[in-house]
Structures are given as structure tokens and as C-alpha cells.
Amino acid sequence: MFDLFKIAVRNLMRYKRRTLLTVSLVTVGVVSVLVFISVSGSFKNMMIGQITDSFLGHIQIHKKGYVASIDSLPLTLNLGPNALQKIEKAIKQTPDIEAYAKRIKFGGMFSNFVETTNVRLNGVYPEDEAGTVPLLLSRVREGERTIRTGEILVPELLAKGMKVKVGDTVVVIATNRDGSVNGKQFRVGGILESATGPGGRDGYIHIDDAAEILRMDTIQISEIAIRLKNFDKLQEVFDRLKGELSKELNKQGKPAFEVHTWEKLSPFYNIARMIDVMTFFVKLMLIAIVLISIMNVMVMAVYERVREIGTIAAIGTLPGKIVAMFLIEGFSLGLFGAVVGDILGIAVISVLNVAKVSFNFGRQKGLLLSPGINPQDILLISIIVITISVLASLQPAYKASRMNPIDALRHV
Amino acid sequence: MSLIAAHDLSKTYLKGETRVEALKGLNFGVEPASFVSFVGPSGSGKTTLLNLIGCLDKPTSGILRVDDTDVSTLNTRMAAAFRGRKIGFIFQDFNLIPVLTVYENVGYPLVLVQNTPSSERKQRILALLDAVGMAELRDKYPDQISGGQKQRVAVARALVTKPKLVLADEPTANLDHKTAYMVINIMKKMKNELGTTFIFSTHDQKIVGEAEIVYTLEDGELDGR
Numbered sequence: 216m217f218d219l220f221k222i223a224v225r226n227l228m229r230y231k232r233r234t235l236l237t238v239s240l241v242t243v244g245v246v247s248v249l250v251f252i253s254v255s256g257s258f259k260n261m262m263i264g265q266i267t268d269s270f271l272g273h274i275q276i277h278k279k280g281y282v283a284s285i286d287s288l289p290l291t292l293n294l295g296p297n298a299l300q301k302i303e304k305a306i307k308q309t310p311d312i313e314a315y316a317k318r319i320k321f322g323g324m325f326s327n328f329v330e331t332t333n334v335r336l337n338g339v340y341p342e343d344e345a346g347t348v349p350l351l352l353s354r355v356r357e358g359e360r361t362i363r364t365g366e367i368l369v370p371e372l373l374a375k376g377m378k379v380k381v382g383d384t385v386v387v388i389a390t391n392r393d394g395s396v397n398g399k400q401f402r403v404g405g406i407l408e409s410a411t412g413p414g415g416r417d418g419y420i421h422i423d424d425a426a427e428i429l430r431m432d433t434i435q436i437s438e439i440a441i442r443l444k445n446f447d448k449l450q451e452v453f454d455r456l457k458g459e460l461s462k463e464l465n466k467q468g469k470p471a472f473e474v475h476t477w478e479k480l481s482p483f484y485n486i487a488r489m490i491d492v493m494t495f496f497v498k499l500m501l502i503a504i505v506l507i508s509i510m511n512v513m514v515m516a517v518y519e520r521v522r523e524i525g526t527i528a529a530i531g532t533l534p535g536k537i538v539a540m541f542l543i544e545g546f547s548l549g550l551f552g553a554v555v556g557d558i559l560g561i562a563v564i565s566v567l568n569v570a571k572v573s574f575n576f577g578r579q580k581g582l583l584l585s586p587g588i589n590p591q592d593i594l595l596i597s598i599i600v601i602t603i604s605v606l607a608s609l610q611p612a613y614k615a616s617r618m619n620p621i622d623a624l625r626h627v
Numbered sequence: 628m629s630l631i632a633a634h635d636l637s638k639t640y641l642k643g644e645t646r647v648e649a650l651k652g653l654n655f656g657v658e659p660a661s662f663v664s665f666v667g668p669s670g671s672g673k674t675t676l677l678n679l680i681g682c683l684d685k686p687t688s689g690i691l692r693v694d695d696t697d698v699s700t701l702n703t704r705m706a707a708a709f710r711g712r713k714i715g716f717i718f719q720d721f722n723l724i725p726v727l728t729v730y731e732n733v734g735y736p737l738v739l740v741q742n743t744p745s746s747e748r749k750q751r752i753l754a755l756l757d758a759v760g761m762a763e764l765r766d767k768y769p770d771q772i773s774g775g776q777k778q779r780v781a782v783a784r785a786l787v788t789k790p791k792l793v794l795a796d797e798p799t800a801n802l803d804h805k806t807a808y809m810v811i812n813i814m815k816k817m818k819n820e821l822g823t824t825f826i827f828s829t830h831d832q833k834i835v836g837e838a839e840i841v842y843t844l845e846d847g848e849l850d851g852r
Contacts, residue, residue, distance in 0.1 A: 218738045225726035526722040529683060530784070531711020531740040533704060620683050624718070 219536075223543040226516065237512045238552045241600060244504040245556025246563060248596055251497050253564045253586035255490045258574075261582060263487065267477050268350040269410040270417070272316070272440030274453055275480060276302055279465060279473050281438070282480070288322045288335065290392040293435035294472075298463075302439060302472060305459040311452050313444045314346035319425040320437040323389035325369075325418075327377045334373060335417045336387065338425020347442040350410075351419075357381045358405025366404030368419040374406045381405060387420070391429045399428050449476055501596070502603050505552070509545050509607035516544060517611045524615050525623025534616035541612030542605055549604025553597040564588055628695070629656035630791060630824050631680060636689035638675050638847075649675040651847045652689065657840075659791065660822040662815055664838030666829055671844040673828035674796055680826065681714055681794045682706040694791055711740040715785030717795035717814075717827075721777040723769040723784075730756065730765040733783045741788055755783040758820070759813050775806035782813055786823060795827035799834055811837045 227234045267273050281292040294302065299317070306315050319338035324331050341362040345352055352360040355368060358381040362368060367387065369379060379385055381403050388398040401420065409416050426434050443452055457474045465471040478484040517524070524537065564586050572584040638650040649672045657663055665673045678684040679691055682698045683706075691698050694713050701709055710716075715736075723732045734752045737743040743751070756762040759779040764772055772780070778798060785793045795814070799807030811827075811834055818825050827838070835841055843850040 222724075222726065229726055522720075522722065523724060526716075526718065526724070527735075527739070528707065529681070529710065529716050529718075530736050531707050531709075531714075531788075533707050533711075533740075536739055621678055624722070 219539055219543050220547070222540060223547050226520075226544055227547060233512060233515070234548070237508050237548055238555065240508045241505055241549065241552025241604075242556040242559060244501040245553055245596060245600060246560045248497055248501045249556070249560030249588055249593065250563050250567075250586070252494055252592055252596075253560075253588040254567070254584065255494060256588075257584055257586040259487050259490050261585070262483055263477070265350065265410065265582075266481050266483055267442075267446075268348055269354060270348055270351060271477050271480060272347050273443045273446060273449060274441040274456065274474060274476055276439045276441070276456070276460070276472055276474050277437070279469065279471055282473060282475060288320050288437070290321060290429065290435070290437075293319070293392075293437050294439075295435055296433050298471065299436055299439075301463055302460065305456060306439070306441065308459070309452060309455050311444050311448050313442045314343065315439055315441045316340065316343040316347035317422070317434075317436045318344075318438050318440065319422055319429065319431075319434065320417075321389055321425065321429060323387050323428070325373065325377065326386045326388065327379050327383065328386070330377055332373065332377060334370075334387065336367075336389075336425065337417050337419050338422040339419060340422050344419075347440050349442075354408040354410060355405040356408050358403070360405070362419050362421055363404060364421040364423055365402060366420070367401040368405045368407045369403050370407050370416045370418050371409055372416060373418065374403070379403050387428060389428045391431075393430075395430070397428050397430055399424060498596075498599065502599060505549065505600050505603045506607045509548055509604045510611070512548065513541060513545050513608045513611040517541065517615045520615075521618065521623050521626040524618050525620045525626065528618065528620040529624060537616040538612045541615055542608050545604045545608025545612070546601060549601040552604070553600040556600070557593050557597060560593075561588070629692075630659045630661075630694060631655075631657040631826075632690075632692045634690045636676075636679065636691050637687050638672075638679060638684070639687045649847050650679070650686075653849050655842060655849060657824060657826065659824055660818065661824050662818050662837075662839040663824070663826045664829060664835050664841045665826065665844055666832075666835050666841055667844035667850075668830060670846075672847040673844055675847075676844065677794050677796050677826065677828055680792075681716065682710050711736065711788065713791050715788065715790040715793040715823075717778070717781045717785050717793060717798045719797040719800045721769070721774070721781050721801075723777055723780055725769050728766050728768055729761055729772065729780050732769070732780055733787050736784060736788045751787055751789075752783075755787055756780075758817065759783045773806075774802055775809060778802060778806075778810045779813060782810065782817065786817055786821065789821070790823060792824045792826065795825065797829060798827055799829060799831060804833070807831065807834055808837075 278292045278294050278298065306312055316339060322333060322335050325334035339362065356371060367385065383403045384400055385403060386398050386400050388396060390396050422434065443449060453474060453476050460472045460474060461470045463471040528537065567586050573581045574584060633653050633655050636650055636653040639646060639648050665676060667673050679686055680693060682701060685699050696709065724735060727735060730752060733755060734748055737748045737751065753762065756765055759782055761776060761779050761783065764776060769777055799810055802810060814825050815837060817823060829835060
């Protein structure tokens, strides 16, 4: 086998310029794909991180039917103490969960005593919320990064429209589940920067204040947001929680709770999917580049060495070995292109990291691009390139092995 | 027993729409360890006959046995394996592999045809390079040596697998007279030392004189011995 490699490499070096051009083409393809994967992956991961860490969490649990009517924030579909106890028990039994936060979500009226508008609010336990969505408090642009009883974090667009500032007094009025209306005065504790996605423009108050406005004797939770220790275990944890909670049935004999990952709760998931589709097509383009360039070179190699093929066939080289000789040439071209491409790709990604490229996404400005590539992606791209190189050499190699030695020896 | 036995051997092929009878009912035998030449003008059928003996082609009719094997029954793969084991080739244009050194060219059939262990391989290559006087040029590439030297390397390559038979189609056609003699004498010397049968075709009457047995081909027929 070593001798076959030696001969293949020598044959490739016979036409240095052509080999160099082909390897360069493969290299450019590999570098492009690696950089695209790393940049798009960085963008995707950053956006997923922004959404899950700012307000959504990785997984959410609701009462059955809540998500379908989430736009109206129905208080009638909140979780009572018994249900909450069961869910918390399931959460505590599940490993890989870092934190969880209970929320009361409701819609109400927001008044600055001059104007009134509607508002969506989250009543939260500040410490649990900060542990579950760690970027929430970093979105506080003005005021203190905390949620105290009697204070409200007002979304910035609402604050701007209603002309309220930190320290102002406002009133929140809401209808409880029985239909009676209640109001409570709040001090504006902070102005909250908007985040992309549903819930990104909600206001925040302490859960005790939410319970007071809604006149809840016992706290009834709208949703539980969960943060995982390792995001890569999303599906595993989701399956486990879903399996555990599906045992709890409602009066209709159907599961009492519903568990969703962030993917089902945020439209950004479709953008993430689109990025994945684009990555797939970029990989297809790489395959086309490698296939055409390697096949072209190998067809030429066979055509130029017809007499040589006739000679080695005449002296007894078996057809399979002739196939192997040309496949190894294609393999070597792919291998060189992949290795050089990997090295250059990693170098370009490193330069992008050092250059600290920033971009804007929606209302979020100056997000820092931090492209990275994992070894599995590098390995996958390399395997694709090498496999396609070998496949592209298959037809020319087969043609070489099927040559009639007499005709080949006569070839001029 | 004859190394080669041909009975009523014929070969016909189509050239365009014309049917060409390249060989017409040949009967001959070649004994082991002999030095045989087929002579005749261009188109007389020398190369066709060598192609049949070398299992590169199949007869249209008749029987051709090489080392007691009816070569017309061999398929492509079996024929290649048979050539690799029993037959060495020397070509008019030397046909050395340009990317391999002299040493590697001689060793090629041992590596890729016979899978000989490396220690034995080295010993055999060096012995043959020494015998053909090319040991000192073992690291040269084909484009760094002369035509005569290339043909000596080709002789060594043909013999390295210890074949029973070496076929040489016009081995001296591209060499000057002095070099041609030298190559033929090397072939003869190897035949005497190793007991290998050499069959070569030529139209050079002076070279023909070096053969022990001469068959003359004329229009596809054997015209005498």
C-alpha cells in the first residue's frame, strides 16, 4: 500500500502546476465552508443564547393548552399548588438542570396618570429568574439591575412612548381570573432593553406584586422556565421531563402538562433552520467543486498515461491494482486539499476572532462575532472532501483498468 | 515437453470493414531455455504472434499452450495473473515508468504484481541490476539515462519475477547497432545464467544471427525455421 501511495504522489508531482491548482481549488472550497459554518454557527448560537438567556429559558413547562392561547395570557390556565409540586418534583429528579424560574404572566393596563396603554408583565422571583435567564438583568439600561417588590422594570419602547423615567410612579391595572379589576402603584425601577422574539418586550415585577394585583390567595404559576447545565443535552432533558410529566393526566385522561423546548416557542428557530439549510447547500457546492475538479484531473491523468497503463497491465498488474493506483491519486489530492484547507480555515477563523467583528441583530447593536469550529465539523468536511475525491476518481480508474493492453501500448 | 506449443494457430481481426488474417494456421513449438527469434517484414504477424503468446490477445482458432496452459481459456484477470507469474516483457520503446527510478522500475513487478517480501526483493533487484550493468545508475530516473541503458533496465525488469518466458517485441529497433548487440548479448547471457526462454521479434538481419532458433514469418505464415 505504501508503494502505491509513493507512486501516486510521484504521479501527482509529475504535473506540479495542475496538481497545485486542483489542490488550491479544493482548499478554497474547504476554507469557504469552514468559515461559513463557523460564522453562521456563531451567529446562530449567539442568537439562540440571546433569546434563551434573555427571557425564554431552554425549556418551558405549562398547563396543557396554555401555549396555544399564549397571546391572551389566560390566567385560567395557570398551575395550582398541587400541579406545581408535581412539576418541581420532576425537575428536581432530572439531572443536568441548572436552574428554573416560576412566572406569573398576565396582561394589564399601564398608566402614567396622563396616558394609559396595555402591557404584558411577568411576575418573577428575582433570584430564580436571574439564574434561569442570566442576561435578563443585563438588559436593564437605566436603573438598578434588580427586581424589588413595589418596583417595575419597564420595557424601553413603552417607557419611551409613555415618557416615563426611572423613579417615576406608574399604575398597573389588571383583571384577575374572576373578572374583577385591581390596580397597584409601582415605582419605575429600571428601563429594560428590548430583546428579539416573543416576550422580549415584556415588563417585569416581583411575583408577590403580581399575586397581589391578581388577588391570588395562593400563587398560581403561568409557566416554569428551565435552564440546563449543558445546552447540548436539550433533547435528552426534554425527553426525560416530557416522559416524567406525561404520566400526570387531567380529567379528560390526557397529559396535564406540556413541555416545550425553546425551538417550539421562538420564531427564531426557523431562522436557525434556514442557516442549517444554507450550510447544507454550501456543503453541496463544495462537493460539486471537488467532484468536478478531481474528476477533470483524473480523466486527464488516464488519458496522458495510456501507454504506461498498457505497460503495467502487460507485465501482469491486476485490474484491481490499476483501479487502486488511480483511486489513491484522487484520495491524495482530496487529502492534501482537505488538510491544507483545514489549516487555512482554522487560521482564517482565528483571525476573525482576533479582529473582533461586530454586527447588529434587530435592536441589538454591536454583538461580537466569535466564530468557532468544532473538531467534528472539521472531520466531517474532510471526510466529505476525501470521499468525493475518491468517488470522482472511480470512473477514470475503472476506465484505466479496463483498457486493452495491446491498444494501450499502441497509443501515441 | 515444449514450453510453447502452437497447433493450427490463427488470428483474424477486422480493420475497419476489412477482414485481416494476421496468422494462418501456425504450428510450432519452443523448448525451455531457448533463444528464439521471429523475423519478418512489417505486417508479417510477428507482433500479433507475440501478443498471443504473451496472453495479451486470444487466437481466433487453433490451440496455443504456454507452460502447459491453454491460454485461450484465460479471462482478463487470469491472463494478467498468468503474465505476472510466467512471462516477462521487453518493449521496443522501453516503456519504463517515468516517475520511478531505475531500481524502482526493476522492482515494480515484485511490488505490485507478485507482492514479494522487501528483503528478497532488494536482493533480486540488485543482483539483476548488477548483471545488466546498471547497479551504479540505480537511483537515476528514466529520463536521465540513455536508450541502451533503458533497455537494459527493461531486461532486468522482465527477469526480476523469474519468469519462464521473456517476450521482446523489436527490442533493438530504437537502438544503434552497437547498443543493440550489447542488449541482445545481455539477454543471451541472462538466458544462459537463469535458463529463461527468450523470444524476440526483429527485422534486423544482423541481430537475427544471435538467435539459436529463427522462425521466419511471411504474411502470417511460418516460412521456415
